[in-house]
Amino acid sequence: MDTDSLTAGFEKNRPKMLALATRMLSSRADAEDAVQEAWFRLDRQTEHIDNLGGWLTRVVGRICIDILRSRATRSESALEVWEAELVVTEDTDGPEDAAVVADTLGLALVVVLESLRPDERLAFVLHDLFAVPFAEVGSIIGCSTDAAKMLASRARRKVQGVPLPNGGRQQRRDVVDAFLAAARGGDFDALLRVLDPEMTWHLHMARGRSVQVGANEVLRAVRRGDPTRVEARRVSVNGEPGILAWGPSGRPIALMSCTIVDGRMVDVVSILDPARLAGMDLPAR
Missing domain, CATH: 1.20.140 (Butyryl-CoA Dehydrogenase, subunit A; domain 3)
Known part of the structure; x- marks a missing residue:
């Protein structure tokens, strides 16, 4: 040849x-x-x-x-590699978004593949x-x-046990929007309607990683927070609806990647490490 x-x-x-x-x-x-x-x-x-x-x-x-x-x-x-390559953009329906979905992997699948x-x-x-x-x-x-x-x-x-997003893209956006509205208003009944009771919550903090199971862990975190000091909105994280939050100083304080199945959040990864967030290419406030 x-x-x-x-x-x-x-x-x-x-x-x-x-x-x-x-x-x-x-x-x-x-x-x-x-x-x-x-x-x-x-x-x-x-x-x-x-x-x-x-x-x-x-x-x-x-x-x-x-x-x-x-x-x-x-x-x-591989989780460290995954974090470093997160693609966070405005949540739109442009052709570039389809390319992001095709080229990236969700954290839930990365976790399982990493165990093999x-x-x-x-x-x-x-x-x-x-x-x-x-x-x-x-x-x-x-x-x-x-x-x-x-x-x-x-x-x-x-x-086979990996949760994969289902439902329409707009439906998944609606779940994220409902979560944001309930968290801002302190409506815990509404939060329970969008959080799977056995959801998994991955926390990536400056001091290390932890994994918590159950919607009550998220509810406790919301109770401890002050929504008047935080601005949060929906963004696209690796092609799926997620959440980006800024503190009073205007700096990003949290990025959440959400896996939504049957109208509920079943897996959430939250990056809370200020150094990691500062090094990411994130949408403007």
């Missing part, structure tokens, strides 16, 4: 490879690095390639496994999300077809 044909073939496969790497690494930047490394390896390849798409899938998959293992040795969490071993994660992503046959999955991972099936099955059982 000549250089021009090789380049054209790589560019044709790039979007799929980027999507694969993003779901493997929970990071757009790391995914782009993985795909770029695949291009370098392709450029150095001297043997004839019959199936370029299959060759790239194999190479990108192995690069991703290496990156995940490297993260583990550095004790680096690299080989489980690759088996699940390749087979369940990209329809790669198990025989090829096993070849990429370096195991038998049956072993690849078992890896994907274990991953699938964990991923």
Whole structure:
């Protein structure tokens, strides 16, 4: 294959490879690095390639496994990567918003994928999300077809419990707006109508992270707050309706990413670390 044909073939496969790497690494930047490394390896390849798409899938998959293992040795969490790449914009319906949804992952899915071993994660992503046959999955991972099936099955059982947003986009916006109105007015009955009783609340603070379960935890936080000193409104966080709040000084004090299922918030991540918020590209007040 000549250089021009090789380049054209790589560019044709790039979007799929980027999507694969993003779901493997929970990071757009790391995914782009993985795909770029695949291009370098392709450029150095001297043997004839019959199936370029299959060759790239194999190479990108192995690069991703290496990156995940490297993260583990550095004790680096994909959640830290996810935080660093949050896309926070005005909540509109422009074409750029659809692109954000396609290129980003929700925190609930990142948390579960982070709990998988690299080989489980690759088996699940390749087979369940990209329809790669198990025989090829096993070849990429370096195991038998049956072993690849078992890896994907274990991953699938964990991923099936991930809450995924449903309902129309406007319906999800309405839930966020109802939450804001109830919090401003101290209407706890209204808050309970939009919060799932068993919701999960991830708190990312300067002193570390914590996870709380149950709507009552959010109610207690609202009771402690003073709505007259806080300005909060709906924004888009990774393509989904969320909340950005500013304190009396005009500086951002909280960013909330909300997962809404069946008209209720089931998973919320709140970034409350002033240093993290100061370093983010956030909409103006």
